[in-house]
Amino acid sequence: MISLREVLKRAEAEKVAVGHFNFSDLVGFNAIIAAARDKKLPVMVGVSEGEREFTGVRQAAALVKAVRDEYDYPIFLNADHTHSIAKAEAAAKAGFDEIIFDGSALSFEENIKQTKKAIEAIKSINPAVLVEGEIGWIGASSAVIDKVPEGVGGLTTPDEAKQFVEATKVDVLAPAVGNMHGMLASMVHGDVQKRLNIERIAEIKAAAKILMTLHGGSGTNDDDFRRAIKAGMTIVHVNTEIRIAWRRGVEAGLAADPNEVAPYKILKPAVEAVKDVVRSRLELFSSR
Ligand SMILES: [Zn+2]
Numbered sequence: 682m683i684s685l686r687e688v689l690k691r692a693e694a695e696k697v698a699v700g701h702f703n704f705s706d707l708v709g710f711n712a713i714i715a716a717a718r719d720k721k722l723p724v725m726v727g728v729s730e731g732e733r734e735f736t737g738v739r740q741a742a743a744l745v746k747a748v749r750d751e752y753d754y755p756i757f758l759n760a761d762h763t764h765s766i767a768k769a770e771a772a773a774k775a776g777f778d779e780i781i782f783d784g785s786a787l788s789f790e791e792n793i794k795q796t797k798k799a800i801e802a803i804k805s806i807n808p809a810v811l812v813e814g815e816i817g818w819i820g821a822s823s824a825v826i827d828k829v830p831e832g833v834g835g836l837t838t839p840d841e842a843k844q845f846v847e848a849t850k851v852d853v854l855a856p857a858v859g860n861m862h863g864m865l866a867s868m869v870h871g872d873v874q875k876r877l878n879i880e881r882i883a884e885i886k887a888a889a890k891i892l893m894t895l896h897g898g899s900g901t902n903d904d905d906f907r908r909a910i911k912a913g914m915t916i917v918h919v920n921t922e923i924r925i926a927w928r929r930g931v932e933a934g935l936a937a938d939p940n941e942v943a944p945y946k947i948l949k950p951a952v953e954a955v956k957d958v959v960r961s962r963l964e965l966f967s968s969r
Contacts, residue, residue, distance in 0.1 A: 682749060685757040685778040685811055686852070688723045689892050689915050698910040698966040701725040701894070702959055703761060703823065703920040705732045707744075708948050709927060712955035714748055714756065720963045723755035725779070725916065729762050729823075733772075742775040759813075761918075762821075769799050773806040781855065781894075785815040789841065792816065796849045816845050817857025819897050823920035826863045833861050836881050839888035846889045853892045853916065858882050858909070860897040864921045868900035875901040879908045886913030894918065898962075906965055919962050923955050930954030 692699050700717075704710040704726055717724035728741050736744075745758040759779040760772035769780050782799035784792035796814045803810050817837040820830040837856035846854055859877040867873040875897070886893060895914040898906070899921035906917065930951030934941075941947055 682753065683723075683755055684809065685725075686809075688755055688757070689811075689853075693892060693913075693915045695969065696911050697969060698895075698915055698917045699723055699725055700959070700963045700966050701727050701759060701916050701918045702923055702962075703727045703729060703732055703918075705735050708930075708951045709923060709955055710744055712923075712952045713959050714754075715952070716956045716959035716963060717756065718752070718754065719960060720967070722963050722967050723757070724963070725757045725759050727759040727761035727918070727920075730764065730768060733760070733768075738771050739775045742777060746776065763799075766795075766799050766802050769803050770806060773803045773810050776807075777810060779811040779813060779853070781813040781815065783815045785818055785855075785857075786821075789816070789845075793845060793848045796845075796851060800849060800851065811852040813853035813855055813894060814845060814849055814851035815855040815896075816841055819857050819860055820862040822863050823897075823899070823924060824863045825866055825869055825921070825925070827866070829861065829865070830863075833857075834859075836878055837885060839881075839884045842885045842889040842891075846891050851891070853894055854885075854889055855894045855896050856882075856885050858885070858895070860895055860901070862897040862921075864900040864925075869925060873900075875899075875905070877901065877905040877909045879905065879912050882909050882912040882914060892916070898922075903965060907968065910966060917962075917966050919958070922962075923958050926954035926958045927951050 702713045757778040760777045762783040763769045784795045800812045818832045892915050894916040896918045898917045898919045933950040934947040
């Protein structure tokens with residue numbers, strides 16, 4: 682089985698990105714796998730601390746392992762936004778491929794200190810796990826929000842990125858480049874789109890020379906996605922868009938027949954809705 686590092690290196694060389702999608706249940710998980718297999722593309726699935734609490738840490742790892750074993754498929758599991766060393770260690774022990782240690786809410790110096798500690802702890806359990814670090818504040822939740830959270834909008838500088846990467850030795854970097862977690866209601870309707878600072882992405886890539894992740898992809902302008910990937914983004918995260926699709930699908934499934942009680946029948950439209958989002962994003966991220 683090809684490693685995540687190898688998949689990312691190839692994507693980086695080809696200037697395409699690997700899609701990263703979060704899940705909390707089998708609806709999301711099965712939809713992501715089905716879309717990726719349709720497109721014959723490698724895929725990353727992620728569980729945040731909240732999502733992991735719901736799925737179970739080892740259960741999430743077992744789902745991914747089952748797909749790998751059954752289809753020999755390049756699917757990789759990421760511990761999204763991990764804030765404590767204990768939770769990072771639990772993910773490493775469970776067999777996650779990547780762990781994001783998110784110290785972005787800390788001061789720059791404290792973030793470096795804590796990220797170094799996390800890397801040491803994770804790599805002592807399994808040196809093959811990729812560790813991603815974050816700098817710059819882009820908000821916290823994959824939700825529909827009323828207004829841009831305070832402090833969001835500042836950009837990571839190339840110097841900061843270089844310094845952080847050299848000091849911590851992270852494998853992957855998540856900078857702030859105009860991206861944001863969650864979506865404004867106007868973005869859900871499509872009236873407003875997130876715009877990225879492509880020039881800054883290219884500058885950070887040149888300075889830090891590292892694999893990079895674009896967080897908070899939901900609601901981003903398609904052309905900005907393409908240009909951001911060409912400029913150096915190798916992983917792109919989408920969560921809020923699939924949560925919205927999940928909810929709409931569940932609502933449609935419940936409305937279709939008030940007497941239906943079989944969950945797998947009720948939830949079918951939700952699987953289709955999530956699958957459509959993942960398929961269209963994967964097409965965009967892998968276009969050359
Ligand atoms: Zn994120």
